[in-house]
Every structure is written in C-alpha cells, then in structure tokens.
Amino acid sequence: MRNKINGSLTIVGAGPGDPELITLKAIRAVEQADVILYDALVNPVILTHNNLGKHYFVGKRKGEHSFKQSEINTMLVDFVLEGKNVVRLKGGDVSVFARAAEEITHAERFGISAKLIPGISSFTGIAAAHRIPLTRRCMYESIWITTGYTCDGKPSEDIAHAAQSSATVVILMGMTHLEEIISIFKKYKPAEYPIGIVQNGTLPNEKWVTGTLQNIVKRVKDEGISNPATIFVGSAVEDKTALWKIQKEIQHA
Ligand SMILES: C[S@@+](CC[C@H](N)C(=O)[O-])C[C@H]1O[C@@H](n2cnc3c(N)ncnc32)[C@H](O)[C@@H]1O
Known part of the structure; x- marks a missing residue:
C-alpha cells in the first residue's frame, strides 16, 4: 500500500x-x-x-x-x-x-x-489586445492553432492543411521556421494574404509587424521581431476592428 x-x-x-x-x-x-x-x-x-x-x-x-x-x-x-x-x-x-x-x-x-x-493563452490574449476577431459571425468561422516547431524540430505538417483551409491560422513557436512556413502558405494562398506577428504580446516591450505572405519575411527582419512571437494568418488580421489596421489608417489620413 x-x-x-x-x-x-x-x-x-x-x-x-x-x-x-x-x-x-x-x-x-x-x-x-x-x-x-x-x-x-x-x-x-x-x-x-x-x-x-x-x-x-x-x-x-x-x-x-x-x-x-x-x-x-x-x-x-x-x-x-x-x-x-x-x-x-x-x-x-x-x-x-x-x-x-x-x-x-x-x-x-x-x-x-x-x-x-486554466490561463489565458497567448494567442487569445494577444488577439483580444490587438482587437483581432479570430472568429467573426458569417466571416471567419474557425481558428486553427498549430506549432511551427514539432518534437522532431520541423514545422508541423498541419501547417499545409491549415493553409488550405479558410480558418484564421495561429502559429506558436514558428519564428525559427518562418520562411519555410510562409513558403507553405504561398502554395495555397495569394501573395497578398494577410499576416501579423506579435512578439512579447501584452507586455511593455511588445513589438508587432503586419504584412502579406509576399513581404512579411523582410518586414520581420527590418523590425527585428524574434521569439517569443505568435503568428496570425488570415483575413481576420486585416479586419477593420484590428487595432493595427486603425493605427495604419490614422497614419495615412
Ligand atoms: C511553449 S509555447 C507555450 C504556449 C502557452 N502555453 C500559451 O498558452 O500561450 C510558447 C510559445 O507561445 C507563444 N507565446 C507565449 N507568450 C507569448 C507572448 N507574450 N507574445 C507572443 N507569443 C507568445 C510563442 O509562440 C512561444 O514560442
């Protein structure tokens, strides 16, 4: 006993x-x-x-x-x-x-x-803080959360499946393989498909960048974005309620 x-x-x-x-x-x-x-x-x-x-x-x-x-x-x-x-x-x-x-x-x-x-996951916390509607009635019907770094050190095979869906795709631990991840998305989505990346989300040293499949790798390098970061891919990133979209509109007004 x-x-x-x-x-x-x-x-x-x-x-x-x-x-x-x-x-x-x-x-x-x-x-x-x-x-x-x-x-x-x-x-x-x-x-x-x-x-x-x-x-x-x-x-x-x-x-x-x-x-x-x-x-x-x-x-x-x-x-x-x-x-x-x-x-x-x-x-x-x-x-x-x-x-x-x-x-x-x-x-x-x-x-x-x-x-x-339970705790607030980084992806929901960051999405809410940036006013990204991961789901929105009649617009974005699902969320797909996957890892960019599996136990064998490679991006998940699910990334290719996710890229073929209409889900808002969220990738954690994806920065090491960012270029590979983007090239997978490019096989299935247009070059202008939106993507946003947030480092140190919800913290005072937070950094973020938005762009498209075409220009995000360069933008990440230019802005010096690295781990820990969460990658959001899909139309929800460019939703009109998203904070960075509003900030961009103010800058260009
Ligand atoms: C091992 S996972 C842990 C995830 C955690 N259990 C969660 O629910 O958020 C670590 C990854 O979560 C993401 N992450 C965690 N905190 C973050 C933050 N403050 N800003 C951006 N990404 C974060 C990054 O992708 C990081 O590489």
Whole structure:
C-alpha cells in the first residue's frame, strides 16, 4: 500500500505576459504554494504574490542550464512526496503547447493527482489586445492553432492543411521556421494574404509587424521581431476592428 501523500501538485496557467491577465484561482494557488516551478514565459511579477515559498526557474534562458522535461517531472514529484504544496506555473494556458500532460502522467505514476488551473493563452490574449476577431459571425468561422516547431524540430505538417483551409491560422513557436512556413502558405494562398506577428504580446516591450505572405519575411527582419512571437494568418488580421489596421489608417489620413 502507498503512503499517504500530504503534498499537492497544481499546474497553473500564468497568462500571456501582462501580470494582471491571470485568474483569481491562479493567484490563490500561487499565494498558498510552498514551492513554485516556473517557466521563462511566466512574468516574474506573478511570483511576488508568494512570499513564503521557494521559487525555482526551470525554463530556458540563453547561457543558463536548461532543465530537461524528465528533470522537471522528478522535481515536481519529489517536492510533493516531501509534503509540499507545489505550483507548476506555465506561460499562457496549461492545455496549449504546455507539456502539462507529461507532468500529469508522471505524477500519476506516484499516486499524485494534479489539479489544473486554466490561463489565458497567448494567442487569445494577444488577439483580444490587438482587437483581432479570430472568429467573426458569417466571416471567419474557425481558428486553427498549430506549432511551427514539432518534437522532431520541423514545422508541423498541419501547417499545409491549415493553409488550405479558410480558418484564421495561429502559429506558436514558428519564428525559427518562418520562411519555410510562409513558403507553405504561398502554395495555397495569394501573395497578398494577410499576416501579423506579435512578439512579447501584452507586455511593455511588445513589438508587432503586419504584412502579406509576399513581404512579411523582410518586414520581420527590418523590425527585428524574434521569439517569443505568435503568428496570425488570415483575413481576420486585416479586419477593420484590428487595432493595427486603425493605427495604419490614422497614419495615412
Ligand atoms: C511553449 S509555447 C507555450 C504556449 C502557452 N502555453 C500559451 O498558452 O500561450 C510558447 C510559445 O507561445 C507563444 N507565446 C507565449 N507568450 C507569448 C507572448 N507574450 N507574445 C507572443 N507569443 C507568445 C510563442 O509562440 C512561444 O514560442
């Protein structure tokens, strides 16, 4: 028979970047944690809600040791078995390219049942902040979210499927393969098809660029846009409610 587990594991979505774009439930979990393991895309301001616990950075930063997923899994379980209330804090939402499933599965092997607290994903947070209607009645009927960087280091094959659809396509982790992604879209969509890219969305150091399949690669280089960035492709990007569209119209007035 297993010993009683006194600790707990809560996997928490920290939102897209702005430290106020987080749920009340997430803040309560952070406040009560004995231990917090957090990623690079978590705004450190959120950690100030926790004065008593220990905080471990387990994300990837240039020039620093980056933790393997297996090491993170082990740390989570070890802390819970020591009786600690552990919060695993992740950028955005816990169900969108967050590797929460691996952590849940590993914890379950030790009889630990993780609780999940959703967050605002970067793509919905950024779209709303820029007034991009990812869907709009009778106009844009679906959203397709995919990754530009799969577990084998290549863009997802779903990008070609998405490019053939009329969905608003959102690509996370796509900057490394931007040129390849654009050339896939060009096979199925006209050169003037709209695209917008936002780096550090919802944060004071946010940068963004808009353009078309034809000119976006150059514009990204000119503006120095890099990771972490979210790519939006489709007519919704050029919707008349989108903030950058309005700003452009004001500039040209
Ligand atoms: C590993 S995924 C995590 C996604 C996260 N779970 C979510 O729901 O947003 C990391 C990618 O999310 C996107 N991302 C996260 N935060 C962002 C931000 N503030 N601005 C732009 N893109 C962001 C980028 O594409 C980044 O490479």
